[in-house]
Amino acid sequence: MAEEVEEVDEIVDHAISQKRNVKDILVEMKDTSELMVDLAYSALFTNSKDIAEEVQELEQKMDDLRYEIETLLLLAARTPEEAADLSGIMHVAVAAENIADSAEEIADVVLRGVGDHPIYKTMLGEAEEQVVRTKVSSRSELVGKTLGEFRVSTKTGCYIRAIRRGTQWIYNPGKDTKIMEGDILIASGSESSVDVLKELSK
Amino acid sequence: MAEEVEEVDEIVDHAISQKRNVKDILVEMKDTSELMVDLAYSALFTNSKDIAEEVQELEQKMDDLRYEIETLLLLAARTPEEAADLSGIMHVAVAAENIADSAEEIADVVLRGVGDHPIYKTMLGEAEEQVVRTKVSSRSELVGKTLGEFRVSTKTGCYIRAIRRGTQWIYNPGKDTKIMEGDILIASGSESSVDVLKELSK
Numbered sequence: 001m002a003e004e005v006e007e008v009d010e011i012v013d014h015a016i017s018q019k020r021n022v023k024d025i026l027v028e029m030k031d032t033s034e035l036m037v038d039l040a041y042s043a044l045f046t047n048s049k050d051i052a053e054e055v056q057e058l059e060q061k062m063d064d065l066r067y068e069i070e071t072l073l074l075l076a077a078r079t080p081e082e083a084a085d086l087s088g089i090m091h092v093a094v095a096a097e098n099i100a101d102s103a104e105e106i107a108d109v110v111l112r113g114v115g116d117h118p119i120y121k122t123m124l125g126e127a128e129e130q131v132v133r134t135k136v137s138s139r140s141e142l143v144g145k146t147l148g149e150f151r152v153s154t155k156t157g158c159y160i161r162a163i164r165r166g167t168q169w170i171y172n173p174g175k176d177t178k179i180m181e182g183d184i185l186i187a188s189g190s191e192s193s194v195d196v197l198k199e200l201s202k
Numbered sequence: 203m204a205e206e207v208e209e210v211d212e213i214v215d216h217a218i219s220q221k222r223n224v225k226d227i228l229v230e231m232k233d234t235s236e237l238m239v240d241l242a243y244s245a246l247f248t249n250s251k252d253i254a255e256e257v258q259e260l261e262q263k264m265d266d267l268r269y270e271i272e273t274l275l276l277l278a279a280r281t282p283e284e285a286a287d288l289s290g291i292m293h294v295a296v297a298a299e300n301i302a303d304s305a306e307e308i309a310d311v312v313l314r315g316v317g318d319h320p321i322y323k324t325m326l327g328e329a330e331e332q333v334v335r336t337k338v339s340s341r342s343e344l345v346g347k348t349l350g351e352f353r354v355s356t357k358t359g360c361y362i363r364a365i366r367r368g369t370q371w372i373y374n375p376g377k378d379t380k381i382m383e384g385d386i387l388i389a390s391g392s393e394s395s396v397d398v399l400k401e402l403s404k
Contacts, residue, residue, distance in 0.1 A: 023321050030243055030325070037239060037301060041232055044294065088316035092246065095307035098300065099239060105297035114290030119225050123232070 022076065022089065025069045029096040031171045032058055032065070035162055036103035039186070042131035043107055045123055047116045050133040054164070054186060055107035061169065062100040069093045131161075132194040134201040136183040142200055148175025156200065157193035162186040224278065224291065227271045231298040233373045234260055234267070237364055238305035241388070244333035245312045247322050252335040254317075256366070256388060257309035263371065264302040271295045333363075334396040336403040338385040344402055350377025358402065359395030364388040 043051035077083040163170040164184040245253035279285040311317045365372040366386040
């Protein structure tokens with residue numbers, strides 16, 4: 001009897017932990033797909049191969065997330081009702097990955113060198129906001145500081161949209177996010193703002 | 203001779219006006235696809251069939267835009283170089299439409315009634331921002347006022363993300379945008395903010 005209860009507990013625990021993981025992965029797929037669309041259009045308007053490459057990186061990550069969530073979902077379904085619910089989640093995951101694939105298609109136009117048509121620059125309009133990728137060197141004064149401590153937005157006028165740390169991504173980093181050596185910052189701002197940030201990252 | 207010049211002028215005028223149109227349509231495809239992704243995830247997190255339906259409406263519009271831009275691009279190419287450039291634009295248009303299709307897939311999960319899994323609500327997180335659709339009635343005090351005049355954001359705490367006027371869409375309306383009877387407002391904000399806006403639209 002005690003053993004049975006333990007087994008049920010284990011199943012419940014397992015299900016709960018899996019649900020948390022499915023949620024985490026789905027949140028990541030959503031954030032990644034949204035960032036990719038944003039970066040892909042930005043790459044196009046500024047004809048930036050750097051940013052287009054980041055979109056490609058993110059697409060790799062989306063593929064991994066898709067496999068991960070599929071595995072979890074296939075393990076999680078225990079009843080037909082659960083399976084129906086989880087099939088909805090699978091649909092969302094597939095759609096998120098398709099969004100990502102399409103964003104990569106846009107980045108591909110830039111990487112193939114057919115993204116320098118004047119039409120794109122005119123699409124950017126008055127905003128003239130640039131998106132840049134810059135790597136934080138070991139000598140940079142940013143290393144070891146949080147975004148808040150250094151007041152990066154105030155000092156540079158840039159908005160840090162994401163940080164890539166090896167294969168990890170931090171989306172919409174907050175003022176408590178610490179910058180580390182080797183971090184790749186994805187930031188947007190005016191031409192002069194992004195120049196300041198680039199200089200600081202050196 | 204005079205006739206020839208006129209003809210050349212006409213071709214040039216035509217090309218210029220077409221380029222403007224291609225740009226306009228591409229900007230609209232970009233804005234629409236971005237709004238659709240945003241609304242699709244919002245519809246999912248709040249299990250809102252209203253918003254999911256707006257995503258479907260937008261998808262219809264994207265189909266039309268796709269035909270329109272294809273026709274223009276096919277007419278515009280006059281040299282192999284131009285054709286190569288325009289093929290890049292076609293790729294972007296197709297990708298934008300694929301993003302839109304994927305957003306509709308997410309909305310479809312909501313419309314099929316499999317979007318009420320508790321996982322989605324937890325994904326919304328702390329923000330608890332709602333997205334609503336509300337129709338401006340003839341008796342509403344909003345009718346005939348600009349967003350700035352009525353200070354809609356200040357008074358309601360809502361951000362008006364788009365206005366649908368029949369088959370027309372206005373994205374990110376500004377303070378000079380006038381609200382008309384029958385307008386469908388797509389707005390986001392806290393539960394109490396959106397309630398205020400709904401009340402004002404009546």
